[in-house]
Amino acid sequence: MHPVAWIVWSAAAGIVAMTTSNPFYLVVLIAAAAVVHSSHRRPGPSSRSFRIFLLGGLGAIVLRTALVVFGTVDAENAAAAALEGSRLAALLVVFGTFNSVADPFGVLRLAPRRLHEPALAAALALSIAPRTIAAVARVRQAQELRGIRIGRLRSLTALAVPVLETGMEEAMTLAESMDSRGHGRGRRSRYRPERWEVASGATAIVSGVCTVAFAAALLAGRGGLAPSTFPLRWPDVSPLLVVAAAGFALPGFLPAGRAA
Amino acid sequence: MSEAVLYRSVSFSYPGVRRRALDEVSLSVPEGAFALAVGPTGSGKTTLLRAANGLVPHFTGGTFSGRVVTGGRDTLDHAPRHLADVIAYVPQDPAASFVLDRVEDELAYGMENLGVAPAHMRRRVEEVLDLLAIEPLRDRSVRSLSGGERQRVTIAAALAAGPRILVLDEPTSQLDPQGAEDVLAALQRLVHDHGMTVLIAEHRLERVAGFVDLAIGCAAGRTTVGSPAEVLERIDSGPPVARLARMLGWSPAPLTVREARAIAGRSVIVPEAPVPAPDPFSPGAALLEADGLVAGYAEREILHGIQLRLFEGEVIVLMGRNGAGKTTLLRCLAGVHRPAAGTVRVRGRTPRPGVDIALCPQEPESVLYCETVAEEIAVTLRARGVDGRSEDELRRFGIEDLAARHPRDCSAGQRLLVATAAMVAGGPAVVLLDEPTRGLDPEAKAGLARFLRSVAEGGGAAIVATHDVELAAAIASRVVMLAAGEVIADGSPMQVLGDSRVFAPQMTRVFGAGWLTPEQVAAAAVPV
Numbered sequence: 020m021h022p023v024a025w026i027v028w029s030a031a032a033g034i035v036a037m038t039t040s041n042p043f044y045l046v047v048l049i050a051a052a053a054v055v056h057s058s059h060r061r062p063g064p065s066s067r068s069f070r071i072f073l074l075g076g077l078g079a080i081v082l083r084t085a086l087v088v089f090g091t092v093d094a095e096n097a098a099a100a101a102l103e104g105s106r107l108a109a110l111l112v113v114f115g116t117f118n119s120v121a122d123p124f125g126v127l128r129l130a131p132r133r134l135h136e137p138a139l140a141a142a143l144a145l146s147i148a149p150r151t152i153a154a155v156a157r158v159r160q161a162q163e164l165r166g167i168r169i170g171r172l173r174s175l176t177a178l179a180v181p182v183l184e185t186g187m188e189e190a191m192t193l194a195e196s197m198d199s200r201g202h203g204r205g206r207r208s209r210y211r212p213e214r215w216e217v218a219s220g221a222t223a224i225v226s227g228v229c230t231v232a233f234a235a236a237l238l239a240g241r242g243g244l245a246p247s248t249f250p251l252r253w254p255d256v257s258p259l260l261v262v263a264a265a266g267f268a269l270p271g272f273l274p275a276g277r278a279a
Numbered sequence: 280m281s282e283a284v285l286y287r288s289v290s291f292s293y294p295g296v297r298r299r300a301l302d303e304v305s306l307s308v309p310e311g312a313f314a315l316a317v318g319p320t321g322s323g324k325t326t327l328l329r330a331a332n333g334l335v336p337h338f339t340g341g342t343f344s345g346r347v348v349t350g351g352r353d354t355l356d357h358a359p360r361h362l363a364d365v366i367a368y369v370p371q372d373p374a375a376s377f378v379l380d381r382v383e384d385e386l387a388y389g390m391e392n393l394g395v396a397p398a399h400m401r402r403r404v405e406e407v408l409d410l411l412a413i414e415p416l417r418d419r420s421v422r423s424l425s426g427g428e429r430q431r432v433t434i435a436a437a438l439a440a441g442p443r444i445l446v447l448d449e450p451t452s453q454l455d456p457q458g459a460e461d462v463l464a465a466l467q468r469l470v471h472d473h474g475m476t477v478l479i480a481e482h483r484l485e486r487v488a489g490f491v492d493l494a495i496g497c498a499a500g501r502t503t504v505g506s507p508a509e510v511l512e513r514i515d516s517g518p519p520v521a522r523l524a525r526m527l528g529w530s531p532a533p534l535t536v537r538e539a540r541a542i543a544g545r546s547v548i549v550p551e552a553p554v555p556a557p558d559p560f561s562p563g564a565a566l567l568e569a570d571g572l573v574a575g576y577a578e579r580e581i582l583h584g585i586q587l588r589l590f591e592g593e594v595i596v597l598m599g600r601n602g603a604g605k606t607t608l609l610r611c612l613a614g615v616h617r618p619a620a621g622t623v624r625v626r627g628r629t630p631r632p633g634v635d636i637a638l639c640p641q642e643p644e645s646v647l648y649c650e651t652v653a654e655e656i657a658v659t660l661r662a663r664g665v666d667g668r669s670e671d672e673l674r675r676f677g678i679e680d681l682a683a684r685h686p687r688d689c690s691a692g693q694r695l696l697v698a699t700a701a702m703v704a705g706g707p708a709v710v711l712l713d714e715p716t717r718g719l720d721p722e723a724k725a726g727l728a729r730f731l732r733s734v735a736e737g738g739g740a741a742i743v744a745t746h747d748v749e750l751a752a753a754i755a756s757r758v759v760m761l762a763a764g765e766v767i768a769d770g771s772p773m774q775v776l777g778d779s780r781v782f783a784p785q786m787t788r789v790f791g792a793g794w795l796t797p798e799q800v801a802a803a804a805v806p807v
Binding site for chain 1: 332334337338358359360361363364367368370372375376377378379380383384387388389390391392393394395396397400401404420422423436437440613615632633634637638639640643645646647648658659662663664701702704
């Protein structure tokens with residue numbers, strides 16, 4: 020799958036998540052992202068970070084709902100808060116999926132020269148989550164061999180300090196390696212340019228179409244995109260938009276092709 | 280231009296550090312030379328190498344004076360990326376320097392940055408795949424590679440970009456003896472047949488001394504340059520043949536097995552085999568018993584039925600090629616990895632990791648988090664509920680004078696010892712060490728040997744997984760060889776190492792099976 024196809028998919032899914040807080044659409048979107056993750060995830064720590072983002076999404080819902088205590092606490096308010104949290108959760112899951120299926124440095128190679136530095140910063144930032152997660156597992160296990168059980172607050176430094184230090188060192192080593200090998204020095208060539216295969220094209224096109232569907236609904240003010248919880252009742256659901264949300268699962272059924 | 284890399288009065292100190300890492304270094308590495316930088320950790324070797332491609336000072340900051348001219352370009356005026364077409368730098372830790380996912384893409388990365396034409400890139404990638412014998416790995420994810428495979432891929436990626444100068448920091452540290460020899464031989468071919476200039480830093484001199492034509496001795500930031508024989512004569516440690524030469528007064532010191540045989544042939548008479556020590560080693564009770572161990576991971580089985588006994592007072596050295604299953608075996612023995620079949624018993628019961636048996640994993644520095652070395656040890660002692668003093672634990676390694684230092688202020692070799700000490704402090708009688716010698720300079724290695732002897736003498740026992748043949752010759756009471764998940768040899772060092780072409784220590788290669796260390800030979804040698 021061409022890396023740009025993943026960018027298009029993620030951006031489109033993200034935009035859709037921004038347009039609506041309707042839980043039906045969001046749940047379908049999240050499920051679609053999970054399908055894509057499970058079939059296209061890359062081996063290694065980045066795919067484990069998907070689970071972390073999923074948990075983060077759940078955490079967002081819970082936290083956002085809990086904030087209701089600062090105002091009037093009733094079912095309507097809580098439901099409204101939960102819907103807001105769901106939107107954030109969907110964004111996190113989409114991001115987690117992108118992190119797990121697309122190699123940030125594979126994407127970086129395609130960046131035009133002008134955008135080279137911000138693209139590099141973005142690639143490094145994207146690689147931090149999986150690297151940190153891998154480091155946490157390693158450090159925790161090593162500390163346990165010493166008899167230090169990482170659980171209580173006091174022993175958190177035994178986890179946090181090495182993980183942060185390792186993270187910094189790894190980021191520095193990576194940056195050094197890239198610079199030593201000429202990154203950003205001038206005109207680049209492409210070893211094996213990723214071809215726009217059918218799968219990539221289909222992903223990009225379908226993502227675009229689904230986004231248009233939601234955008235149109237937003238402009239027309241229809242489809243129950245922003246359900247009100249006052250009074251508390253089931254939101255309107257347009258079957259067309261449910262299908263559009265489900266459309267984001269398409270890449271999950273397409274062959275991976277050469278790993279990008 | 281006959282100098283590949285020229286250092287002119289280079290002085291450098293890292294930011295915030297008063298002591299100079301490089302002190303008025305002036306030397307030249309001629310084009311086409313195979314140069315070796317040698318010296319203890321903290322002596323400036325790595326800084327010297329990193330100054331060649333501009334990482335020092337562009338990436339480090341600090342105070343820099345003097346000039347380094349690489350391939351005709353001043354490194355102060357050129358950032359590392361603008362030197363990438365003439366010089367490639369291969370760092371110590373390959374894992375953290377991989378940029379892309381697939382091996383093949385990683386190999387091409389440097390060439391892409393240099394704008395090499397695609398057809399040319401394809402050819403070069405194939406060439407380096409063959410040169411480093413990594414063709415079967417081309418589609419693999421870099422994260423799935425073993426340590427040795429990673430090292431080869433990093434070297435291949437550096438070579439693919441086609442620089443004239445190659446700088447490598449401890450390139451064979453993770454390779455088994457055969458793998459190390461293959462890589463060094465490939466580098467030598469590049470120097471001799473293609474006129475490349477190679478500059479490497481290496482601690483295990485027995486591996487490289489025969490290949491290099493120029494040596495740079497580093498000590499406290501200052502350098503001395505000369506032929507390998509000249510430089511190694513001045514430093515305390517050297518390959519075993521050089522140490523033997525010093526003991527027997529041979530001059531000039533031989534650097535290779537071949538040279539040593541030539542000199543030995545006409546200078547000394549050495550008996551066929553050493554007289555057995557008056558007190559033959561007799562092990563005590565069985566501390567660890569492993570039977571029928573079958574273990575692996577989701578994708579494949581690694582150990583296919585291991586049987587092993589460890590007795591009181593033994594130091595077993597576990598050897599085998601990369602990927603043979605050494606780490607998996609240690610983890611099973613420590614009780615960290617659950618075997619699919621078979622049993623492990625320590626003193627008759629299932630081992631509790633950290634309690635009955637201590638495991639120090641590869642690259643243990645990542646556990647350090649305290650302000651002082653003494654505190655690191657104290658933390659482990661507390662966690663294990665053991666009453667003890669940090670100083671005593673450190674003394675076992677010979678590093679008690681580091682007690683008040685911050686771990687990050689120690690040299691790399693010292694830090695490794697501190698981390699190892701932190702992992703095994705106050706621990707149980709059985710100690711398992713996974714590749715503890717990687718990155719250890721000779722002085723730190725001596726500290727490790729000291730610790731292992733103290734374990735054995737204290738009624739405990741240790742298993743050390745390592746590629747370091749000379750360390751095995753020096754401290755092992757038994758050698759176990761692993762291949763493809765099975766034990767293929769288990770006996771005394773004389774039997775196992777003496778019998779092997781690949782794993783034989785230098786003394787064995789010169790004087791025959793039975794001779795393991797220079798001290799042993801020197802004691803028995805009779806001058807002609």
